[in-house]
Amino acid sequence: MSPAPSSPSRFAPFIAILRREFAGYFRTPLAYVFLAVFNAFAVSLAFFVGGLFESGVASLDRFFLYHPWLWAFLAPAAGARLWAEERRQGTIELLLTWPVTVWQAALGKFLAAWLFLACALLMTIPVAFTVGYLGNDGSNWNIITGPDWGVIVGGYAGSLLCAGACLGIASIASALTRNQVIAFVTGFLACFILVLVGYGVFDELLAGILGSGGVDEIRRLGLWRNLEPFTLGLVDARPIAYFLSVAFAGLGLSTIIVERR
């Protein structure tokens, strides 16, 4: 039998966990249900609720408008299993007695889940091409003269970052319990609050409590408020920093929770 290597790659545990977790999504029918639900809702909301077609504009801002809602629901659904399932099966004891740091395990799990969400997002690319097609006069169609592809790519990047932020929150919820349903509901509620921040009714409610100055500060924390610049083609460091901060704060906190328990 091969003896333990004297200097195994530092990345071997991380890569093994990343691969196992990513493949794990596709071992159950849940992944396919997830991908179908995400695509059905992403497209339906954009066309039937957002009026993407009726707007007559070759832009995807009405498509991305609903992404914070989708991620608030589906990132916790994908992230609920991260640690809760390990606790339920008892495999956390196995994993944490293998030669891997909690950080490596947490990062591998987190990136696998993010990659899975990226797959869901990539499956909506036909929407972008549809807009590209409709944005031309038909006789002279090509992807260069159609819509602003830079803005569309920016929108996708923003949506992916938004997914990462929701996943960060979901990973905290998953680290706190062995029950995936509780992890999902808790993660969803936390993300839902970040979606509501920035919406009129909720802002008015907060303004009554905190005053208009306080609401402005809190509004900066809303998911849509930070996603919107991407959909308008604006490259700003602040929303990027916001999404990455939430994602990695969630990753860090979940790691600390797992280490302490």
Place this chain on the structure above:
Amino acid sequence: MSLIEVKNLSKSYGPIQAVRDVSFSVDRGEVVGFLGPNGAGKSTTMKMIAGHVRADTGTAAIAGFNVADQSVAAKHHLGYSPEGAPAYGEMTVREFLRFAADLRGLADPAESVRQTLSLCRLEEVAAQTVDTLSKGYRMRVGFAQAVIHDPEVLILDEPTDGLDPNQKFEVRRILKEMAARKAVIISTHILEEIGELCTRVIVIAKGEVRCDESRDKFLARGPDLNAVFRKLTA
């Protein structure tokens, strides 16, 4: 240097003192039977040595590496099978062992998996998911992941629990084959296992070591091992 060094380990859960001031060391070639009633602190002690539970006080070292400060290095030398042999139920046996081999960064993971499947006689269920296995096979899978890297230190929490006599015989056979090259700790309720498998006995009760002696000395305490056990753990 002993392969397992445990010094003054203590652990409390709230007001309950699960382990108090436990010390011992295990050398290569020793198979230590860890005996004690339920709730005596056996599993907690094993979890602390394996680095899963942090000790309140005291230290544990595997192959000279402190499990708290040099945990990754220590765990490269450790094979640990927790109570109930948990495994990823949705993976096949082969996938699960391959994952364990990849995670440990073994030089030839495919060959390690093949040899471990053969050693633990798991070839016929290699393509089955762990969830579909009988308890006997599941325990063997738990054992297989613990030995896939041929570690110097083996810690097995009730490896024969719930197995039928044939399955117990199989696990003991494999353990005997590899015991001379390793330091092994096995927790068990089955006193007959002491005579068949162990070279040394540690009895723990209420979190304290009540007896730490050679198998022969332990067996000489009396013909009725159950009575000896009751007396030591009272």
